[in-house]
Amino acid sequence: MDNQQQSNRRLSGKLFVAALVMFGFGFALVPLYDVMCDVLGINGKTNSSAALQPQGLVVDETRVIHVEFIAHLNQGIPWTFTPTQSTIDVHPGQVIQTAYTAVNLSEQRMIGQAVPSVSPGLAARYFNKIECFCFNQQGLNAHQSAELPLIFYIEPNIPESITTLTLSYTLFDITKKTAAEQQHLAVIRPSLPVLPANSRVELAYAQGGVR
Secondary structure, three states: OHHHHHHHHHHHHHHHHHHHHHHHHHHHHHHHHHHHHHHHOOOOOOOOOOOOOOOOOOOOOOOOEEEEEEEEEOOOOOEEEEEOOOEEEEOOOOOEEEEEEEEEOOOOOEEEEEEEEEEOHHHHHHEEEEEEHHHOOEEEOOOOEEEEEEEEEEOOOOOOOOOEEEEEEEEEEOHHHHHHHHHHHHHHOOOOOOOOHHHHHHHHHHHOOOO
16 A cells, blocks of 8 residues: 555656646747747748848849738727728839828827738748838827838848738737836936035036036
């Protein structure tokens, strides 16, 4: 009986350790998956800051890529959000300028943030945004509308198997998030004491601010 109990304890211990390992591996898979997606370009993420237009960029007029533009609104945001053009035929290496339009239908100022994705995911590494409204937050007053510019090019070395590319933006309401961040900064930002005029001059000299 004692041997059976010891055997059960050993088995329980092994199962517990195995469960911990599997649990930890499950957490590790998330960042590993993100890294692999970034390396392989299969997650459709595009550049999050402005790309520089290469000098001497050659336009490949022998190829045409059909670019589709899609707009989505995250649930609950009272805006309209649409591309000004639904499709454009693009030569690789050609710099294209287009836009999306947004209208705040609510009765208050709101702040939106557009998040882009490209499909097929492999095409994302060849899709470069020189200017994009997605680089910045978009604040609109009640019933205000705005044209949101987009300038991009597709690298000439994009695989020939890619003939159609879809650029999709999802617009999120970040009004409350932005307000909360600003309030947090206001709380943690130290307030400077009000000093007499002569003290300010002495302080400036001490900090090297007056020459």
